[in-house]
Amino acid sequence: xxxxxxxxxxxxxxxxxxxAFWALVFGxxxxxxxxxxxxxxxxxxxxxxxxxxxxxxxxxxxxTGYLLLLLFGRRGFIGATLxxxxxxxxxxxxxxxxxxxxxMAFPLxxxxxxxxxxxxxxHLEDAAKTMGASRVSVxxxxxxxxxxxxxxxxxxxxxxxxxxxxxxxxTFVSNIPGETRTLPLAIHTALQIPGGEYAALRLTLVSVAVxxxxxxxxxxxxxxxxxxxxxxx
Amino acid sequence: xxxxxxxxxLGAFSLDAAFASSAPVTALFGRSGxxxxxxxxxxxxxxxxxxxRILLGDTVVFDSAAGIDVPAxxxxxxxxxxxxxxxxxxxxxxxxxxxxxxxxQKPTSKTWEEVVKLLDIGLLLGRHPAGLSGGExxxxxxxxxxxxxxLALIMDEPLASLDGRRKAEILPYLDRLTASSRxxxxxxxxxxxxxxxxxxxxxxxxxxxxxxSGPVEEVMARADLADATGGEDAGAVFAATISxxxxxxxxxxxxxxxxxxxxxxxAAPPGHAMRLLIRAGDVVLAARRPEALSTRNILSxxxxxxxxxxxxxxxxxxxxxxxxxxxxITRQAMxxxxxxxxxxxxxxxxxxxxxxxxxWSD
Numbered sequence: 001x002x003x004x005x006x007x008x009x010x011x012x013x014x015x016x017x018x019x020a021f022w023a024l025v026f027g028x029x030x031x032x033x034x035x036x037x038x039x040x041x042x043x044x045x046x047x048x049x050x051x052x053x054x055x056x057x058x059x060x061x062x063x064t065g066y067l068l069l070l071l072f073g074r075r076g077f078i079g080a081t082l083x084x085x086x087x088x089x090x091x092x093x094x095x096x097x098x099x100x101x102x103x104m105a106f107p108l109x110x111x112x113x114x115x116x117x118x119x120x121x122x123h124l125e126d127a128a129k130t131m132g133a134s135r136v137s138v139x140x141x142x143x144x145x146x147x148x149x150x151x152x153x154x155x156x157x158x159x160x161x162x163x164x165x166x167x168x169x170x171t172f173v174s175n176i177p178g179e180t181r182t183l184p185l186a187i188h189t190a191l192q193i194p195g196g197e198y199a200a201l202r203l204t205l206v207s208v209a210v211x212x213x214x215x216x217x218x219x220x221x222x223x224x225x226x227x228x229x230x231x232x233x
Numbered sequence: 234x235x236x237x238x239x240x241x242x243l244g245a246f247s248l249d250a251a252f253a254s255s256a257p258v259t260a261l262f263g264r265s266g267x268x269x270x271x272x273x274x275x276x277x278x279x280x281x282x283x284x285x286r287i288l289l290g291d292t293v294v295f296d297s298a299a300g301i302d303v304p305a306x307x308x309x310x311x312x313x314x315x316x317x318x319x320x321x322x323x324x325x326x327x328x329x330x331x332x333x334x335x336x337x338q339k340p341t342s343k344t345w346e347e348v349v350k351l352l353d354i355g356l357l358l359g360r361h362p363a364g365l366s367g368g369e370x371x372x373x374x375x376x377x378x379x380x381x382x383x384l385a386l387i388m389d390e391p392l393a394s395l396d397g398r399r400k401a402e403i404l405p406y407l408d409r410l411t412a413s414s415r416x417x418x419x420x421x422x423x424x425x426x427x428x429x430x431x432x433x434x435x436x437x438x439x440x441x442x443x444x445x446s447g448p449v450e451e452v453m454a455r456a457d458l459a460d461a462t463g464g465e466d467a468g469a470v471f472a473a474t475i476s477x478x479x480x481x482x483x484x485x486x487x488x489x490x491x492x493x494x495x496x497x498x499x500a501a502p503p504g505h506a507m508r509l510l511i512r513a514g515d516v517v518l519a520a521r522r523p524e525a526l527s528t529r530n531i532l533s534x535x536x537x538x539x540x541x542x543x544x545x546x547x548x549x550x551x552x553x554x555x556x557x558x559x560x561x562i563t564r565q566a567m568x569x570x571x572x573x574x575x576x577x578x579x580x581x582x583x584x585x586x587x588x589x590x591x592x593w594s595d
């Protein structure tokens with residue numbers, strides 16, 4: 001059996017995990033900040049921010065990818081500036097795949113965290129304030145631990161989305177082996193090649209395995225949290 | 234010393250309240266919705282008045298004219314909320330230690346032990362709030378407020394969400410706390426029995442305004458405030474001293490305003506100061522000294538004020554020689570007996586109607 005992808009399978013999986021990992025590292029804090037803003041603050045333009053966050057959820061991923069290309073491409077508004085001033089290039093690099101993953105996963109990360117933060121009784125935050133806690137301390141000692149369930153859910157959803165992102169990634173950073181060819185792109189590529197079904201199936205099984213492991217890990221983590229907070233609601 | 238003079242509007246509700254108190258325990262008393270909680274929220278910094286001034290000790294914590302608004306976290310006021318607000322994700326011990334984490338005045342291990350002992354919460358330290366009873370939760374909440382080394386303590390209806398049994402379980406702790414506290418306490422309640430048991434100064438709040446403030450006995454005795462202090466519970470509160478016990482009949486004689494009343498045996502030594510609540514509805518007025526009655530407590534005095542309300546009843550304030558009694562009788566009885574201001578009367582009180590033991594003293 002000739003399998004053009006066999007040697008590259010490891011590379012594809014590692015690249016996908018790398019992209020998903022960095023998407024979480026940069027995406028989660030930003031999503032947490034936005035979730036807190038949307039859950040706790042009233043400000044002009046809140047509706048706009050809310051809509052903007054959710055846009056990638058309803059827009060065709062290919063359109064989102066094209067918008068990213070327009071913005072972050074070498075001649076794009078942001079891309080040109082970054083290239084000129086800092087020498088940072090996203091287009092057709094794996095870092096661009098990270099950006100595509102963050103944008104596409106963002107609404108999925110914001111939603112559960114926003115709900116979890118909104119469910120934390122603001123009276124508890126008031127109580128913490130009266131005991132001398134600053135705004136940051138209140139967030140770190142009360143709001144954050146009490147919304148940890150939502151944060152874990154957000155991380156799992158975000159990770160899964162980043163791992164599975166296809167349309168926006170393909171459009172924005174193309175399908176370059178070893179650089180931007182993540183799992184779904186590799187599966188797609190394999191299916192384009194005659195006799196590639198076997199490789200596609202193997203990659204599919206790999207992605208199933210990764211997803212299952214991620215789900216199990218999050219389940220274990222949230223169970224452990226519940227046990228730790230014995231009886232906490 | 235707490236000095237409050239504030240105004241604010243919240244939707245349809247407007248508040249314009251002013252009072253000052255240097256008492257160890259000041260009660261904000263009034264119906265629910267009167268504005269008591271709004272006032273203490275402003276004092277605690279959880280709500281900003283539109284206009285006015287709040288003084289805590291020598292510190293101005295709010296002054297709209299001078300542009301001062303010390304944030305809640307810097308006011309160092311301990312709060313005990315009706316809903317306790319313990320952190321559900323922390324053990325009792327972590328909850329208790331929370332205030333000390335941000336305070337420069339960390340509680341010493343001696344203070345810690347004192348508070349744990351005062352509230353009897355030593356056995357709860359390792360547990361989470363979800364596993365505690367309502368009474369235990371409230372005791373931990375009180376301890377948490379004390380251990381942040383506060384400059385003042387705000388207790389906002391701390392007993393209102395507890396049933397009668399839990400209330401009775403907590404009250405002795407509050408007795409000890411209010412008797413021994415070194416910081417002023419602002420106690421919000423709509424329950425007269427709590428107020429007269431725990432507080433020394435009463436601030437009467439109604440419809441967003443302070444109607445009266447002063448010693449509990451004085452404010453409660455005022456007939457013109459009957460509507461606000463009123464309801465079923467309306468009555469007069471007296472400072473009293475246990476005179477002697479009668480072991481044969483299981484009675485205790487108590488002196489109020491130079492006269493004697495008899496109540497069922499009270500478990501406190503002679504000379505002990507206490508406070509009595511005599512409800513207006515439990516007082517019968519007679520124009521002449523009655524004889525051959527089972528009622529033991531007959532106090533002589535004269536009518537000081539008559540407050541005619543709508544309906545069948547009138548509230549009559551009786552001066553019994555320094556103290557003021559309140560009686561609620563029908564207007565018809567008043568007219569038939571010819572009660573007028575200045576007329577001598579005899580007030581009959583059933584012994585059982587008295588008898589709230591108050592181990593409180595100034």
